[in-house]
Amino acid sequence: MHFFAHVVKFFSSLTKERVDVSFPFRMKDVEFEGKRFVEVAVGLPVAKTFYYEIPSRFGESLRPGSRVLVPFKGRKVTGYAIDFPADLTDYQKPDGPKPILDILDERPLFDNRMLVFYRWISDYYLYPLGQVIKGGLPPGINLESRRLLSTTPKGRALLESNKLTQEELTILRTIADHGEMPWEKVTKRFPHWRMYSLKKAGLIQIKLGLKDVRVKPKREKVVKYRRESQVEDEHLSPRGKEVLAVIREKGEVSHASLSAEFKGASRIVKRLEEKGFISVETREIYRDPLSDLLTGDDLRPELTVKQVRALETIVKGIESLRFSPYLLFGITGSGKTEIYLRAIERVVEGGRQAIVLVPEISLTPQLIGQFLERFSGRVATLHSGLSRGERYDEWRRIREGKVDIVIGARSAIFAPFERLGMIIVDEEHETSYKQEEKLRYNARDLAAVRAKLCEAVLILGSATPSLEAYHNAVAEKFRLLKLDERIEGRSLPSVEIVDMRKEEEKGIILSEELRNGLSENLATGRQSLLFLNRRGFASFIQCPDCGFVFKCPNCSVSLTHHFRGKKLICHYCNYAIMVPDLCPDCQGYRIRSFGIGTERVEEEIRKMLPQATVDRMDRDTTRRRRSHQRILKKVKSRETDILVGTQMIAKGHDFPNVTLVGVICADLSLNFPDFRSSERTFQLLTQVAGRAGRGMNPGKVIIQTFNPDHYSIQMARDQDFTKFYGEELRFRKELGYPPFSRLINIRIEGTSQKRSIKAAEEMGECGRRLLTKRLYGRTIEILGPSPAPLEKIKGKYRYQMLIKGKPANILHRFVEELVGETKKRWPGRGISLTIDVDPISVM
Numbered sequence: 112m113h114f115f116a117h118v119v120k121f122f123s124s125l126t127k128e129r130v131d132v133s134f135p136f137r138m139k140d141v142e143f144e145g146k147r148f149v150e151v152a153v154g155l156p157v158a159k160t161f162y163y164e165i166p167s168r169f170g171e172s173l174r175p176g177s178r179v180l181v182p183f184k185g186r187k188v189t190g191y192a193i194d195f196p197a198d199l200t201d202y203q204k205p206d207g208p209k210p211i212l213d214i215l216d217e218r219p220l221f222d223n224r225m226l227v228f229y230r231w232i233s234d235y236y237l238y239p240l241g242q243v244i245k246g247g248l249p250p251g252i253n254l255e256s257r258r259l260l261s262t263t264p265k266g267r268a269l270l271e272s273n274k275l276t277q278e279e280l281t282i283l284r285t286i287a288d289h290g291e292m293p294w295e296k297v298t299k300r301f302p303h304w305r306m307y308s309l310k311k312a313g314l315i316q317i318k319l320g321l322k323d324v325r326v327k328p329k330r331e332k333v334v335k336y337r338r339e340s341q342v343e344d345e346h347l348s349p350r351g352k353e354v355l356a357v358i359r360e361k362g363e364v365s366h367a368s369l370s371a372e373f374k375g376a377s378r379i380v381k382r383l384e385e386k387g388f389i390s391v392e393t394r395e396i397y398r399d400p401l402s403d404l405l406t407g408d409d410l411r412p413e414l415t416v417k418q419v420r421a422l423e424t425i426v427k428g429i430e431s432l433r434f435s436p437y438l439l440f441g442i443t444g445s446g447k448t449e450i451y452l453r454a455i456e457r458v459v460e461g462g463r464q465a466i467v468l469v470p471e472i473s474l475t476p477q478l479i480g481q482f483l484e485r486f487s488g489r490v491a492t493l494h495s496g497l498s499r500g501e502r503y504d505e506w507r508r509i510r511e512g513k514v515d516i517v518i519g520a521r522s523a524i525f526a527p528f529e530r531l532g533m534i535i536v537d538e539e540h541e542t543s544y545k546q547e548e549k550l551r552y553n554a555r556d557l558a559a560v561r562a563k564l565c566e567a568v569l570i571l572g573s574a575t576p577s578l579e580a581y582h583n584a585v586a587e588k589f590r591l592l593k594l595d596e597r598i599e600g601r602s603l604p605s606v607e608i609v610d611m612r613k614e615e616e617k618g619i620i621l622s623e624e625l626r627n628g629l630s631e632n633l634a635t636g637r638q639s640l641l642f643l644n645r646r647g648f649a650s651f652i653q654c655p656d657c658g659f660v661f662k663c664p665n666c667s668v669s670l671t672h673h674f675r676g677k678k679l680i681c682h683y684c685n686y687a688i689m690v691p692d693l694c695p696d697c698q699g700y701r702i703r704s705f706g707i708g709t710e711r712v713e714e715e716i717r718k719m720l721p722q723a724t725v726d727r728m729d730r731d732t733t734r735r736r737r738s739h740q741r742i743l744k745k746v747k748s749r750e751t752d753i754l755v756g757t758q759m760i761a762k763g764h765d766f767p768n769v770t771l772v773g774v775i776c777a778d779l780s781l782n783f784p785d786f787r788s789s790e791r792t793f794q795l796l797t798q799v800a801g802r803a804g805r806g807m808n809p810g811k812v813i814i815q816t817f818n819p820d821h822y823s824i825q826m827a828r829d830q831d832f833t834k835f836y837g838e839e840l841r842f843r844k845e846l847g848y849p850p851f852s853r854l855i856n857i858r859i860e861g862t863s864q865k866r867s868i869k870a871a872e873e874m875g876e877c878g879r880r881l882l883t884k885r886l887y888g889r890t891i892e893i894l895g896p897s898p899a900p901l902e903k904i905k906g907k908y909r910y911q912m913l914i915k916g917k918p919a920n921i922l923h924r925f926v927e928e929l930v931g932e933t934k935k936r937w938p939g940r941g942i943s944l945t946i947d948v949d950p951i952s953v954m
């Protein structure tokens with residue numbers, strides 16, 4: 112049993128009657144001993160939900176799906192009203208539920224169907240409901256309590272005395288100067304225990320206030336010409352006349368644009384308003400994150416026969432108004448995007464809405480451009496690259512039905528559409544759909560859940576489907592749609608493997624084949640891509656005399672050499688030092704670098720082909736906003752001859768003039784200690800190769816490797832998907848890995864190595880005990896506990912236990928019980944647990 116089977120099972124009860132969007136309860140129906148109560152999920156790491164009383168002064172204004180401000184453990188926190196309990200008999204506390212303090216929304220933020228979705232997520236990923244909801248809403252709309260520090264009269268009196276230490280004086284004076292100061296701000300500069308001692312001495316007080324950092328609708332002042340005004344403008348200054356002329360001509364202009372154009376515009380506008388020429392109004396506007404995205408032309412090509420066939424099948428699903436999942440397995444350049452566009456057209460025509468998930472928004476400007484052209488004005492985006500204000504505005508536009516389509520990264524799966532008819536997951540195999548912090552969901556899997564819940568169409572698209580999706584297609588849970596030809600009969604590129612073990616000169620970066628290919632391409636005016644999945648200059652620096660390697664003191668990895676800043680940097684925690692001249696261990700002077708990164712490749716190319724325009728795309732060159740687009744645009748306009756990059760260049764781009772793709776070292780992903788490393792390598796190589804030969808000219812791919820016989824590499828060369836999946840599925844089945852079982856990874860972390868090990872061992876023992884006692888024994892297997900492949904990151908020691916088994920519901924129950932048991936008896940503090948359901952990496 113695997114994910115989708117689980118989804119289907121979970122919802123089998125629901126499918127009989129569709130989920131009602133509106134909440135079933137209204138407050139007036141549920142009274143208990145003359146009082147009304149509400150069930151609230153707070154946005155905190157607590158598993159339970161809580162009851163609160165609704166004081167009568169709020170009348171019946173509270174709706175489920177709204178936020179409420181509630182007292183919680185001496186604080187004021189935001190919670191979400193999720194239900195009105197009809198019965199409080201199982202309520203434990205003698206003094207009854209506390210009253211809510213405020214209702215924060217007039218209109219609910221989510222409907223009942225969304226709540227069912229949230230609940231499913233909370234159950235499946237073993238994550239508190241309140242935090243699931245919080246994560247699904249735009250950030251920054253919540254109220255939180257905060258501690259405010261101020262001085263007491265006694266404290267102020269002592270300011271002028273000499274009874275205090277210098278530090279105490281400085282703290283007191285700082286707080287006194289501000290009147291009231293938030294706790295975080297003070298403790299950023301001074302040790303926090305000091306505050307307690309000052310409070311104990313009666314010199315300062317700590318008050319509870321509310322932090323209101325909420326994003327608000329953006330407003331704009333507009334100036335309108337009053338047509339009815341009969342006044343002559345004779346008495347105006349020349350500039351006044353000028354401004355009035357502009358306003359009259361346009362009818363209405365934003366105040367900001369007038370200010371930009373005219374000096375002293377505010378004063379002039381005020382005078383014009385007084386004289387009745389114009390009126391000034393304020394209105395809400397939306398921040399538009401897509402406003403400066405260059406869009407392409409909307410060509411709307413005639414569909415190919417294969418595209419038509421695929422689309423027709425999808426349209427049947429759309430018209431059925433039932434959950435209809437498809438796997439669109441289309442090789443690179445086969446025209447998947449056009450199918451998405453046409454399918455969405457049909458959905459929108461039917462009055463429903465669509466979510467399009469893409470792996471990384473900044474890497475897909477072309478795709479977004481196409482959507483903007485085709486559905487102008489009806490598209491919103493949601494992703495973490497937006498400012499809080501932008502995200503809030505986009506969210507409101509979606510909520511208010513002002514758009515039909517949302518394109519976004521994984522978090523867009525929470526887009527608050529009420530009539531969702533389709534979810535598309537482009538490049539569904541991408542690992543970026545998995546969130547690797549807090550709620551560790553996989554947006555691709557949630558897409559299936561939500562589509563099922565909304566009776567919507569699901570399209571997973573990929574040239575290299577994940578094994579899970581492919582397996583589902585084979586098992587006919589998904590309808591398989593194949594596009595196995597490139598548009599206009601363009602051929603797939605020819606792939607050549609270069610065995611780097613044979614390269615005579617050790618440490619050579621570019622094989623002769625690749626060097627020749629690059630020079631040839633440059634001479635004929637064609638473009639090339641060079642792919643290496645490691646940034647930086649060299650992977651590590653070593654002293655050949657004593658073997659010393661520079662390692663990060665916080666993480667169990669070697670530091671990566673970055674040539675530009677002459678620095679050694681940890682790619683996990685950003686720890687950085689300058690490259691020293693001498694070995695810190697033996698004082699040897701011959702330390703040198705080993706392994707290569709993109710920076711080094713770039714330099715090598717510049718040396719070899721000084722006349723070429725070379726650019727690089729990796730995390731180092733794309734730190735600034737829009738830098739992705741700038742680099743991609745230069746490739747598109749053919750300014751760049753050779754682009755060097757990490758997996759950022761492997762994805763979805765459509766550059767017709769790129770005819771050569773070089774893979775510098777195919778072994779990096781192959782050597783990952785993870786059961787998915789073969790799958791990843793195959794996908795990566797196929798995707799990179801797919802960047803070549805998308806135009807009229809055929810493409811060529813050169814793969815350099817030390818493992819030329821590995822099946823991932825061989826089958827990527829032959830582009831033999833079916834054979835690869837066959838091989839890989841056999842391997843997974845043999846070892847009982849997904850999709851033939853399910854995994855949950857429990858990570859135990861702490862700053863003390865000793866205590867972390869102890870905790871991990873205890874948990875292992877407890878797990879094994881549970882296995883003997885229960886029905887778990889036959890279906891569940893525990894691997895570990897063992898040190899994580901990266902044993903130490905950011906100063907924390909990491910141990911992990913992989914729980915493997917099926918079916919999902921038993922596996923989940925087991926983990927829940929195990930975590931509950933161990934947490935109860937957990938010896939010390941400072942140990943944190945992370946539960947990763949369906950992990951995609953167990954590093």
Ligand code: ADP
Nearest residue numbers: 412413414415443444445446447448449598765
């Ligand atoms: P994929 O996403 O499957 O890799 P794309 O959607 O990028 O492929 O399509 C490859 C190229 O073919 C794009 O430039 C696209 O505009 C073009 N294209 C798609 N469908 C057609 C068609 N029916 N006729 C002509 N060109 C098409």
Ligand code: ZN
Nearest residue numbers: 663666681684
């Ligand atoms: Zn580090």
